[in-house]
Amino acid sequence: MAAAINFSGQALPRSVGFKAREGMTLISLPSKGSCMLKQQKMKLQQHGMSMRSQAGSKTSITVVSSTRFDDYESSPFSASDTIAEFYKCINEKNLQELDAYISNDCCFEECSFPKPFKGKKEVVQFFEQLMASMGQNVKFNVEHICEDDDLTAGVNWRLEWKGAYIPFTRGCSFYECSTEGDRLLIKKARVVIESPIKPGGIVLTLLKNLTSLFDDFPKTTEWLLKSPQVIIQYIVKIYTMFLAAFINPIVTGYINMWNFVIRLLGFALNILINILKIFLK
Template sequence: MASAIIFSGQIPRQNFCFKAMAAATPAAMPFKLSSQFAHRNTKMGQQGICLRRQTLSKPFDNWRLNLIMPSAADSDDITFDQLSAALMIRNFYTCINEKRLKELDEYISDDCCFEDCSFVSPIQGKKEVMHFYQQLTTGMGHNVKFSIEHVCEDDNKFTAGVNWHMEWKRRQIPFTRGCSFYECSREGDRLVIKKARVVIESPIKPGGMVLTLLKNVTAIFDDFPKFAEWFLKSPHVIVRFLLKIYSRLLAPIVNPLLRGYVKIWGFVARLFVFALSILLHISKKYFG
């Protein structure tokens, strides 16, 4: 129950006291209390605050404040949850940036499910998830870091959402923006990640083609509802089927072309570096 502070009409010269009355009505409140305690259903008993003036040698120690109130730790009505999913996720990304894999392991639950939209199937289990993060931190090198933009958490559940991007020496890398959603669970006095879902920005920007594709797909679903129900129940089956078709029919043709394309670009890059080194050598010799 909110409390009102009632001051006496006269204040003595040397001593004055004021007490918080628990039975006062809300109409007698001279100001509004913080909504944070009202939200947590905090109930305060009778409290007293007493100020005594003392004669001291230092000019800034003329007043001493003595608080007389029940301890919050001894009251069953006041509960403060120290576990925060948002704070845990921030520490989690700090461990990734600093490559502290042993500490990172403590944030992953044994039955963790990691869903990355870049992969066909989710990663199951703590061992497989840690193997993924080990490869991730190795691929990041020494200069690539995650930069956290915003973190949001749910008050009722241990869930948190975060959007981020990657930087190289504090410069943003293109096409590395992403959003992650984490569901946590309590293990003793700490939180661990039970489920994670990651969506990463695609370098391909189809634009309005997505709306056209959506219109065509929904038209097919409406014309063939049984096929739509089967597809929505097992979409990975069709993906695996298309991959098999690609590996048997198109891979023998496409893969050599891709390898030749990569070799050509590698040769062009080496030729560019060679020409650049010659120009630098000439500039140093004649203009240095």
């Protein structure tokens, strides 16, 4: 409930606007001089009130009851607080605490994987593998957390090794939480990671050609977009019938070559480490 009170007199040629919650009682302000106004401002602040000047010649006093502050202090975490604690658990390799932030029907979609992780068990197993892969020195550096409302939040982050940025490890995550008991749990998440391949303008060219095909054959496009698995099935059939016999041996040889190179590099690295241990003793 808001009420505007205008005071007459030359000492205070301003209008003072009050914004008060229902149930609050305001004492009247004296109309003599700015000193009395300052004293009254100090009294109002003691009761949880704040004063701020607005454009023009108005001064507004916003009144917030002590009950409002009590409600805020006793309220559960917001979505941003929940997500911040979630990443803290990952960095500290605290799987047990992280488990408490995942809802039983959680759906975690990591765009690098072909299928989303569904259910608390699958999601926790994924993060267990992630923590093991990060080692002891790789951490998430959460740059920003943007909260849409009390239940949704967006995060942009990057991976660092002892404070040094690891290339191609930036990403964005979007979380949807649900209230269960006295806390918020992660119900749905989508993670998008930076691609190491930077095609640049080629993507725009491909998009232009693709949309031209869509516009030329709208009915076919609608049918394909409603059933995307059909496209995959046709591609697999064409590959099996015409290309598999030629490409499979090449791919197999390529994979075997890189396996050999990796084993050779690992062997050379072990020799180098052993030599360094001998000379650095």
